[in-house]
Amino acid sequence: MDNTNIISIADFSITPGSRYREEGPFSGQEFREDILEPEFKKTLESDKKLIINLDGVLGYGTSFLEEVFGGLARIYTPENILKHIDIISTEDSYLKDDVIEYIQNANK
């Protein structure tokens, strides 16, 4: 049985934007609220793992990633997030470490 759900940021936008919606299109807030949070809720309820694929985009601003993952951790706690998500980033491997840092430092 498949215990994972995969979402790819490239399906949302190949040019991820800024932090908040009012700053411009394809923001971290938009992705988190409209796509990631609903999927994460389902993941929590079904006790599955959520895999987020960071590949296939032109690049990331730090605010986008922090708002997505740090923002999620500020709602659901870092421990919960780290337990239920995995990150794929083969094109820029350092992004995986960045995301984990954003999650761990979300409330600091």
Add this chain to the structure above:
Amino acid sequence: MKLYFKSQKYINYSKRRARKSLKRRLIHKRRILHIRRSFYKKNLKEVSLLKDFIQYKQHVLAPDNLSLIDNPEEVILFFKKIHEILNNNQRVYVILKKVKNIDYGAITVLLSEMYMFKLKKIQFQGDFPSDQNAKKLIIESGFFDYIGRTDVRQNAEYLAGNDNQIITHAHKNVEPVLSLPIMKESSITIWGEKRIDSGLHSVLMELMQNTNNHASSGMIGEKHWWLSVNHDKKNKKVSFVFVDHGVGIFRSLNGKSPDSKWYGWFEKAKSSLGVETNEECLKQLLLGNLHRTVTQKSYRGKGLPNIKRMLDLNRISNLHVISNNVYSNVDKNEYKLLNKEFDGTFFYWELCENNINSPWTIQI
């Protein structure tokens, strides 16, 4: 034969005419005096240079080396003079005749200054460099696409196929989709095919976000950012200039209110990191140490350090930063204080053949 008017009507009429005539003569005298003073103690060569713009009370002579990267002190002083004239709401004539070397950074800043004059409906005129290479660079840069315009498009647009162009955005918004056509064309110039260099999009996002977040409201032109993209096909290199006329990094920090975490930032930085000058602060900002030290929030303030990281990861090259009174060649780890402040923030970087890149996996 002189006419003498006896009736009061014609006496009043005659008096009005005499007042107007006197006013015109006085204006003309002032103008002649201004011209004579301008020519005073000047040789013939200088006089012929001045004749073109003598109607402009204010004229500014550009330095021979009009390059912000190589000659920041003189060039910043040149732009400061133009800015002072703008603040006095006077028209200006910019003399570029003696310029022998010019770069895209200076062209972009000059354009942004000109635009601020246009926004205030004040005349901004100038001439071309006598040096043909310098003249050609200005013409090909995209500078003249903006000469006749006072409107600014709602969305910044990159026009495919132009080797050099200057893009601007007036509404502080972050425009992520701009990276796509720029990346496509830049990668073809550099590597001969479409490739992805994630450093470009990252840097653009950080800079647009910074302008958005830190440019305060109220000042004309402050919400504009200007991006210049320049393809050097011979050397397989694309250079970028990003300018905003906000208050600059350090003025922005100094202007924080007492309820802001950045209030008293310099004292906190001095006691924790031992920094004493702005150039040391810029270095620490780029390393990410300053934000963490001052605000105690590790999840914000990663924009500038990320730009530095893109340089360290060889995603971009030749990064230069100028903000307020600090100039930095980040690539060479050179940081120095300037005698004059630059009004805003200036970033320059390049993409070249040896920057790390990956295959084009995007379905566009």
